[in-house]
Amino acid sequence: MTYLGVDYYPEHWPKEMMEEDLTGIKGLGANMVRIGEFAWHLMEPEEGKFDFSFFDDVIEQVKQKDMNVMFGTPTATFPAWLADQHPSILSEDEYGNKRVFGGRRQYCFNSDIYRDLAGRITMKLVQHYAGEEAIISWQIDNEFGHEGSDQCYCDQCRAKFHTYLQEKYQTIDELNEEWGTIFWGQTYNAFSEIPVPKPTVTTHNPSLKLEWARFRSVSVNSFTHEMTAIVREFKGNHQSVTTNVSGGFFDKWFDHADNVQVMDYVSYDNYPVWGGLEKPVPPEAIAMTHDFNRGLLDQNYWIVEELMGAQGHDVIGYLPRPNQAKMWSYQAFAHGCSNMLYFRWRGMTKGAEQFCYGVVDHDNVYGRKYKEVQSVFEDIQSYNEVLDSEISSDVAVLYDYDNIWSWRSQIQSKDFDFNEELLRLYRPFYKKNIHIDVIPADRPLESYKVVVVPVMLILDDELAGRLRQFAEQGGTVILSFRAGLKDKSNNLRLGHVLPGPVRDLVGARVEEIESLTTSHNLTLKGHGDYADIPANISVWRDLLVAESADVLYEYTDAFYSDYAAVTKNSFGKGNVYYIGGGLDEAALDEIAATVLNTHRIDTIESDDGVEVYHRNSDGEDYLFVMNHTDQVKTFYNENLDPYESKILRP
Numbered sequence: 001m002t003y004l005g006v007d008y009y010p011e012h013w014p015k016e017m018m019e020e021d022l023t024g025i026k027g028l029g030a031n032m033v034r035i036g037e038f039a040w041h042l043m044e045p046e047e048g049k050f051d052f053s054f055f056d057d058v059i060e061q062v063k064q065k066d067m068n069v070m071f072g073t074p075t076a077t078f079p080a081w082l083a084d085q086h087p088s089i090l091s092e093d094e095y096g097n098k099r100v101f102g103g104r105r106q107y108c109f110n111s112d113i114y115r116d117l118a119g120r121i122t123m124k125l126v127q128h129y130a131g132e133e134a135i136i137s138w139q140i141d142n143e144f145g146h147e148g149s150d151q152c153y154c155d156q157c158r159a160k161f162h163t164y165l166q167e168k169y170q171t172i173d174e175l176n177e178e179w180g181t182i183f184w185g186q187t188y189n190a191f192s193e194i195p196v197p198k199p200t201v202t203t204h205n206p207s208l209k210l211e212w213a214r215f216r217s218v219s220v221n222s223f224t225h226e227m228t229a230i231v232r233e234f235k236g237n238h239q240s241v242t243t244n245v246s247g248g249f250f251d252k253w254f255d256h257a258d259n260v261q262v263m264d265y266v267s268y269d270n271y272p273v274w275g276g277l278e279k280p281v282p283p284e285a286i287a288m289t290h291d292f293n294r295g296l297l298d299q300n301y302w303i304v305e306e307l308m309g310a311q312g313h314d315v316i317g318y319l320p321r322p323n324q325a326k327m328w329s330y331q332a333f334a335h336g337c338s339n340m341l342y343f344r345w346r347g348m349t350k351g352a353e354q355f356c357y358g359v360v361d362h363d364n365v366y367g368r369k370y371k372e373v374q375s376v377f378e379d380i381q382s383y384n385e386v387l388d389s390e391i392s393s394d395v396a397v398l399y400d401y402d403n404i405w406s407w408r409s410q411i412q413s414k415d416f417d418f419n420e421e422l423l424r425l426y427r428p429f430y431k432k433n434i435h436i437d438v439i440p441a442d443r444p445l446e447s448y449k450v451v452v453v454p455v456m457l458i459l460d461d462e463l464a465g466r467l468r469q470f471a472e473q474g475g476t477v478i479l480s481f482r483a484g485l486k487d488k489s490n491n492l493r494l495g496h497v498l499p500g501p502v503r504d505l506v507g508a509r510v511e512e513i514e515s516l517t518t519s520h521n522l523t524l525k526g527h528g529d530y531a532d533i534p535a536n537i538s539v540w541r542d543l544l545v546a547e548s549a550d551v552l553y554e555y556t557d558a559f560y561s562d563y564a565a566v567t568k569n570s571f572g573k574g575n576v577y578y579i580g581g582g583l584d585e586a587a588l589d590e591i592a593a594t595v596l597n598t599h600r601i602d603t604i605e606s607d608d609g610v611e612v613y614h615r616n617s618d619g620e621d622y623l624f625v626m627n628h629t630d631q632v633k634t635f636y637n638e639n640l641d642p643y644e645s646k647i648l649r650p
């Protein structure tokens with residue numbers, strides 16, 4: 001069965017509106033509501049006094065409409081009495097400011113008191129509803145780490161950071177050696193002397209910054225896993241467990257694949273546009289988020305918050321045009337979303353999210369957006385099996401959080417943005433309408449034909465070995481700049497000519513480097529098949545000397561015209577491309593086309609802005625077609641109105 005519905009907050013409205021609301025929700029064609037994720041005080045109005053009667057009534061009424069429930073554990077918003085009685089639970093920013101009660105997720109992941117009380121409400125809630133047939137799934141907390149909540153610099157965190165370091169390094173001498181604390185005379189005599197990386201004069205030690213990021217990840221993920229274990233211990237066998245991943249997952253301080261490894265499935269909150277943005281993020285950026293979420297557990301996922309109305313807290317964002325939110329829903333279904341809930345039934349008139357518009361606005365009129373959701377639910381319910389069908393890809397894009405955190409702690413180029421550099425290499429393949437997996441770098445590579453490795457500066461012998469084997473066996477590897485620069489302690493390697501452990505694969509060496517900006521657009525000169533394809537480079541450049549590799553592009557500026565910018569090395573039965581900087585689209589499109597052709601990977605040609613995604617279910621082919629533009633487009637003989645989306649049978 002495909003679960004379709006809305007995020008519903010009955011506690012936000014007079015109880016007598018529930019019947020009307022649930023009738024309206026049912027009228028969408030919905031069969032599920034998500035409730036409860038912010039209602040801790042309602043369930044525990046005073047410490048140790050638990051009362052689930054409100055939600056007992058809600059669930060009874062939902063059942064009368066023959067709908068199911070996803071219930072959120074309410075630990076993202078603790079009650080005021082908790083902060084008042086136990087202020088130590090409040091997290092602290094890098095400036096030493098205790099976060100005050102009033103927003104959400106202001107708790108410290110390393111507060112033992114918080115873990116006890118959060119664990120208790122979670123246990124009481126799940127115990128109470130373990131036998132409730134209508135509750136088919138539990139959502140753990142809400143958008144872990146979002147809105148800056150994955151960072152805390154309090155003394156509890158510092159103490160646990162020291163314990164984390166001691167367990168990892170055994171002796172302080174080992175840590176001093178690995179971190180290079182001799183530099184600037186920072187040698188520690190004891191773990192207790194080590195600071196959390198709060199603001200200092202200039203900058204902290206790179207190894208400290210990376211270990212702190214890893215510790216943040218341990219903090220968030222151990223809390224997640226502790227709460228999830230409680231749910232698993234007390235839930236009904238018919239109830240599954242998930243948590244909802246927020247956007248901006250590469251900007252977070254926790255490893256998402258580690259976080260969700262205890263879940264039955266991943267849920268994602270899909271907001272292609274949010275407060276203050278004058279337009280949505282580009283289609284390929286949305287597509288990549290879906291491929292990332294499908295890649296977390298290597299299975300299809302849910303969307304438990306699909307945008308329908310304009311969103312924002314104090315600043316509202318772009319209003320989706322008619323059918324544009326529906327088109328984004330189709331894009332999500334195409335990429336592996338198997339069940340979908342829209343955020344939120346009706347916009348709230350009070351509280352911090354007055355301007356997070358829902359399916360129904362504050363006027364309570366069932367207007368365009370209501371009808372748009374109805375049309376999605378009506379269309380999609382005849383594709384249950386298709387939505388559950390497996391997606392397999394020939395192309396994988398690899399990421400690694402250690403690597404991301406290293407870049408975030410030292411961006412090297414003022415205009416460096418990891419998300420943009422991953423999209424730079426994702427985009428040319430996306431435009432060919434093929435399946436792409438976006439996966440952690442430690443995943444097996446054998447099932448792929450092409451492995452794309454954006455700006456992997458922390459690249460150890462283990463990953464190098466797997467890439468080497470992959471290329472030797474006929475695969476194509478595409479590396480981009482700064483590959484192989486650092487070890488797992490976030491330090492450079494003495495005596496290693498870059499790209500370090502992958503120098504033999506690349507078949508070229510980096511002789512010098514230059515940090516560029518986005519305002520640089522250094523013209524390159526193409527060779528061979530690339531002679532007539534203009535190219536330029538920005539953000540960064542590695543100055544390459546080809547050893548066994550062919551030069552595809554070289555620099556043309558005065559002092560460095562002898563250096564290569566882009567190379568291709570035949571390695572084993574495969575090929576290894578090295579993109580020595582922020583290469584622009586035309587050249588990357590050509591490289592992608594060549595690679596896809598080499599591996600005979602089927603592509604689908606479509607107009608700019610028209611995304612096509614192939615699915616196969618029980619031997620039957622389906623094409624999800626999305627017009628991301630405000631223009632009339634065609635795909636083969638199909639007309640596509642602005643923002644129209646449809647499923648075709650080729």
Ligand code: GLA
Pocket residue numbers: 142143246269271305311312343353356
């Ligand atoms: C996030 C949160 C929701 C709500 C929406 C508003 O996804 O999970 O609680 O704040 O954003 O857009």
Ligand code: ZN
Pocket residue numbers: 091092108109110111152153154155156157158
């Ligand atoms: Zn803390």
